[in-house]
Amino acid sequence: MPAVSVSRRRTDAVLRTDTGRLSLILLFTPFALWILLLIVLPQIGIGYLSLQVKLAPRVYEFGLANYFEFLNEPIYWNTLLRTAWISVLVTVLALLVGFPVAYYIAKIARKRSRAALFLLCLIPLWVSDLVRAFGWILLLRETGVFSSLLQGAGLIGEPVELLYNDVTVVMGLVYTVVLFMIVPLVSTMDGMDNALIEAGYNLGGSRFTVLRRIVIPYAMPGIVAGCIIVFMLCAGSYLTPVLLGGKNSMWFTEQIYQQFITRYNWEAGATFGCVLLAFTSLAVWLGLKLTGQNLASTVAKD
Secondary structure (H helix, E strand, O other), rough: OOHHHHHHHHHHHHHHHHHHHHHHHHHHHHHHOOOOOOOHHHHHHHHHHOEEEEEEEEEEEEOHHHHHHHHHHHHHHHHHHHHHHHHHHHHHHHHHHHHHHHHHHHOOOHHHHHHHHHHHHHHHHHHHHHHHHHHHHHOOOOOOOOHHHHHHHOOOOOOOOOOOHHHHHHHHHHHHHHHHHHHHHHHHHOOOOHHHHHHHHHOOOHHHHHHHHHHHHHHHHHHHHHHHHHHHHHHHHHHHHHHHHHHHHHOOOHHHHHHHOOOOOHHHHHHHHHHHHHHHHHHHHHHHHHHOOOOHHHOOOO
């Protein structure tokens, strides 16, 4: 009987292990298929297409000529660097705007009101990027709300056009991505013990000292995670820069669109897409190195 009991226990343990593995496979399979079919395979196809050099109609050869053409054209490089610079600026502004909001939600607001405050932050995501961009257009155009208010207050004598410049693009992007900065910051700072802050004050630290020596170091994983997400979203944005910036604000994604759709040069468009991916990945890697963080402690943090 003892031998039968041990055998049954082993059988039950094996069944539980097999059931756990099967459940894990069933849960992981949709995610794996999504990554494979919508991210990995399309990116491999884009990379393959970028290495095709067109010699004649329907005549191609493999090579790096598309990349050399990109490097030899200053306007492409200037547009990429300009996109990166504005994306960094938007990331910094989103951090400056989102950090106080996240700190208030995580450490100051009452538990009952945290959900309502977080819901208010989610409201902009209830509408599409297109609707939000046109909302800014209604506010900032020559006959828009702001221009009419300035005229009514007597500050200006005629309608003024506030659209189609870099300032408008930055405002629209910050408004669009600030939530993606707030979420990881709230998640990180919510786990910080309030006793750490109280200890800082009890030891004679000022608000700035407590913020610099306690809060920011603890929130650094959330800061880096939010900056990565916001920077990648800004660099890959299309609608907001095109609608709010117009012809005066060239964005790199617009260059990609023109190559694919306007010029029907899919090889160049694929090359630009690979360059943007490599450039943003390099920027994220440099940011992680400078801050001493890694993906395991930021984006992949439990």
